[in-house]
Amino acid sequence: MSKRVLVVDDEKLIVKGIRFSLEQDGMKVDCAYDGEEALKLAKENAYDMILLDIMLPKHDGFEVCQQIREFSDVPVVMLTARSEDMDKILGLEYGADDYITKPFNILEVKARIKAIMRRTSKRNQEQSNDKMIVKGSMKIDCESRRVVIDEKEVNLTAKEFDLLELLAMNPNKVYSRENLLNIVWGYEYPGDARTVDVHIRRLREKIETNPSDPKYVYTKWGVGYYFRG
Numbered sequence: 001m002s003k004r005v006l007v008v009d010d011e012k013l014i015v016k017g018i019r020f021s022l023e024q025d026g027m028k029v030d031c032a033y034d035g036e037e038a039l040k041l042a043k044e045n046a047y048d049m050i051l052l053d054i055m056l057p058k059h060d061g062f063e064v065c066q067q068i069r070e071f072s073d074v075p076v077v078m079l080t081a082r083s084e085d086m087d088k089i090l091g092l093e094y095g096a097d098d099y100i101t102k103p104f105n106i107l108e109v110k111a112r113i114k115a116i117m118r119r120t121s122k123r124n125q126e127q128s129n130d131k132m133i134v135k136g137s138m139k140i141d142c143e144s145r146r147v148v149i150d151e152k153e154v155n156l157t158a159k160e161f162d163l164l165e166l167l168a169m170n171p172n173k174v175y176s177r178e179n180l181l182n183i184v185w186g187y188e189y190p191g192d193a194r195t196v197d198v199h200i201r202r203l204r205e206k207i208e209t210n211p212s213d214p215k216y217v218y219t220k221w222g223v224g225y226y227f228r229g
Helices: 012-024 035-044 061-068 085-093 106-129 158-169 177-185 193-207
Strands: 004-008 028-032 049-053 076-080 098-101 132-135 138-141 146-149 152-154 217-220 224-227
Touching: 004 012, 004 035, 012 028, 012 106, 028 035, 035 049, 035 061, 049 061, 049 106, 061 076, 061 085, 076 085, 076 106, 085 098, 085 193, 098 106, 132 158, 138 158, 158 177, 158 193, 158 224, 177 193, 177 224, 193 217
Parallel strands: 004 028, 004 049, 049 076, 076 098
Antiparallel strands: 132 138, 138 146, 146 152, 217 224
16 A cells, blocks of 8 residues: 655645655655645544744744644654754654754655665564553553553654554663663664653653653663563
């Protein structure tokens, strides 16, 4: 079954170029040119990936990403014309999985998309064994990728779930930021350790009663993170 991608950018030439290139690889591509249209399409369709520009009319990319995260964990890759770190960090804060800085090489974009899709597909295959992890009042269903705490479902992004699942399946094993980048984002990911810190902090805000005094995801100072078994 061909993969379906939503490309969102107000620069029509960029959209046309990305669309043409992805369709050459057999993907189905929908396009949106402002934040309002992007949200409408994201709600109406099931996508395997969303490429989302930051500077958009009506709603900017940060707002769109934040709203998408209220109903979907689809992988979101932010496109930013600025190389400033704050854009990248903000994108991650709002729930993006990755970012690409303009001007970009379309081959890099395609490679990044395929890498994320490969990992998502592999995870889905690995998780078909109905694996359930239970820790206190937390239940992690690896097949449906759902997390329930005190009988209430917690809405995690794809990357937040990947981090939690990896740590929970290997209790008390300390993972460095570099390890987590390599395993969860992939060896080809060009980001830095702050990407991990942002995702861990956001994860704690969702699953911990008191994020500054966690009972699930702990910090081993100077080393990395681990799940208390």
